[in-house]
Amino acid sequence: MVEQKRTGSYYTPPVIAKFLCEHVSRKLIGKEISVLEPSAGDGVFVSEIGACQLLGTQALSITAIEISNTEAGKIENIHVPNHVSITVVNEDFLNYQDCCTEKFDLVIGNPPYIKLSYLTDSQIRICKNINSAFDLELVSGVKNIWSSFLLSSIRLLKNDGIVAFVLPAEFLQVNYAKPIRDLLLREFERVEILTFNELVFEQCKGQDTVIVIAERQSNEKGLFFHNVSNFNRIGDNITFVKHDSYSSLKWTSHVLSKEQVNLLEKLSGQLPSISELCTSKTGIVSAANNFFIINRETIEDLEIPNFLYKGIIQKSSLVPKGNVVSNELVTDLAERNTPCYLLSLSGINIASFPKLVDYIKYGESLSLNERYKMQKRNRWFDVPGISESSPVLFFKRSHKCPRFVLNETDFLATDSAYLVYPKLGVDPRSLVFCFYNSLTLAMAEIQGRYYGGGVLELTPSEFKGLPLPMSEINAEDFDNLSGALSSDQEFARLLEKNDSKLLRHYFPDISHHELKELANIREQLVNRRQRL
The missing domain is CATH 3.90.220 (Adenine-n6-DNA-methyltransferase TaqI; Chain A, domain 2)
Structure with a gap:
């Protein structure tokens, strides 16, 4: 589990990858397509987009970026039709995106979920540079690597491109993601959000999941939501409901009607805050x-x-x-x-209390004094x-x-x-x-x-x-x-x-x-x- 937290590798269920590939393919029919998968993992998106029959035999080039040597090798062995070409790049996407000048029709995938405490100094520096490139003042700086993957993917899109990502539900909820939500509404004409009643990733118990699909060009513009009651039947009866993208409320309010949102905004704006x-x-x-x-x-x-x-x-x-x-x-x-x-115990000479001294030594035998927060104290037990x-x-x-x-x-x-x-x-x-x-x-x-x-x-x-x-x-x-x-x-x-x-x-x-x-x-x- 610790290794999974370090790498952020929570692989997408095939049923969701298949749905997402088919859903965006309907928006791309009729032209040669270039696809980027920035965190290819086990290759499920590469496999599904390569095998998607909706695209027919139109030329399809896929660039798959994967930091793991083992997983990159597996992706190279994925069988695809002759009209599909796959280029596998065994590299950290944060490094790849820094040098990439190519633009893509589609960027699709499930970016890693890695908290700040598990990022290297180099990764943190690159993430900060990505935020700066978009002139975004993300609250409290870098929090998680997924946001930088999303921002970089937007930069690598063509003018009529689509980004389709599986993201943690905190995308809808946390303050630090608000600048990104606002950016999506500025950069894309249509944004679709799918939410789930179930946990998609059982190994990530505390985190809900959403799917975000953003189109730079669309005939039907706006912010749309659909809730999936059973992700194993995700393709059944997809009906997107338009949401007021100018509402001051978080996107978690999408389950409410426009009238309900207006009522909350009207009343709450006239009350004192805590x-x-x-x-x-x-x-x-x-x-x-x-x-x-x-x-x-x-x-x-x-x-x-x-x-x-x-x-x-x-x-x-x-x-x-x-x-x-x-x-x-x-x-x-x-x-x-x-x-x-x-x-x-701050300011106390504990030597006057022998049994307390023994208790402190017991804490040191548990290596408590080596914990990060303890080491920042003058005395670890203060x-x-x-x-x-x-x-x-x-x-x-x-x-x-x-x-x-x-x-x-x-x-x-x-x-x-x-x-x-x-x-x-x-x-x-x-x-x-x-x-x-x-x-x-x-x-x-x-x-x-x-x-x-x-x-x-x-x-x-x-x-x-x-x-x-x-x-x-x-x-x-x-x-x-x-x-x-x-x-x-x-x-x-x-x-x-x-x-x-x-x-x-x-x-x-x-x-x-x-x-x-x-x-x-x-x-x-x-x-x-x-x-x-």
Whole structure:
């Protein structure tokens, strides 16, 4: 698995490769065709495009780039008809594209999925150069190699060419891909996106997949989507639905109608964002929670005084019910011997605590001190960023719906949560309560990203950008919130009540139909994420 992450080689199922080759071939019939496969892998696209009967006997030249010697050798042995020629280049595409002057009718394939941490310095440098060549300000620089493959492929297309790629679904979701999405709309007259209800790559559990087909010239222009319910029958009943390409919402909103998108944009644009109501920061990154976060029994065994640790919530499952981290809750965690105390050793001479010294040596026997983040510290066991607790916690990952939690204790949280500090005059209870309405939750579904298991995640900027209909609420309203979060039926009733109360405060003329539509939108987006 580590080797697969390093090479980014997740080979495309033949049924998808066959569909994609046939689909784009219908757009290329009637002329000699030059094809580029920038990451040929096992050769499935080379084989399928070479054997595609829709192209008849028109001349077809395929250039297949493959970094692996073994796979390149396999591609050279692929049998194709006489009118098809294959040139195999055993090279990293990042190097190849830098010198290539040829333009192609079609660039097709499944670019590697390699995160920044697995890229070489040379690859990172080339990726940055590619971004600069397109004058793109990609958020936080290079994140993954697939984006550079896509950009280079666009550059290598003819003026009437087509690019057809299998991409991670983060293409639709993440902020760093927005400049690329915008570029596609500028460079191509027609962009088709196919999404899937199923995981296409079983070995890549957390990542959904999309197919992107972009045509430089087309009689029917625009941005189009189609959802595939069963990828083994991907060719059945393909019906593309046009999407508003000028919408300010992420392309994950494609499942909504134009009227629904307009409603979300109209309302959310008139509400304060979370960043206007509070400040927030990522929770504590220990880089080894199992070592640094200990239970009451370990504290006693190591004879650690209370000024050497702080209470901490590791994950949202430790707050199983309701929306409050209370003193009763953390007392219960301690009594159940749950690891909920973070070692806080910065500035401490640990030599005064012999058993703690032995524990640190134990950590070194596990090679914890050799981890990347540990090596950046003055002392590997000094966890940085330990601060005061926050009145509110937001857990960045969720399943049913995001967890916004009042913190009545001095406990911190790990980076599974954001530490939220309401601004002057903003009541923490009201902030938490007002988060639970259909508009804010629907925008969380759109602005966040979701993974194969149905988990929703919001990055710091996505969280801060959410609209929130802030109002002062009373103690009784807040007390009712905890019970409503533990039951689907009660939660639906809560949202209906909150939608009417909170949204009417900002929009007195909002209709019952619009309130109902907001509830439908939220449910529709949640069902899409959870594949219901």
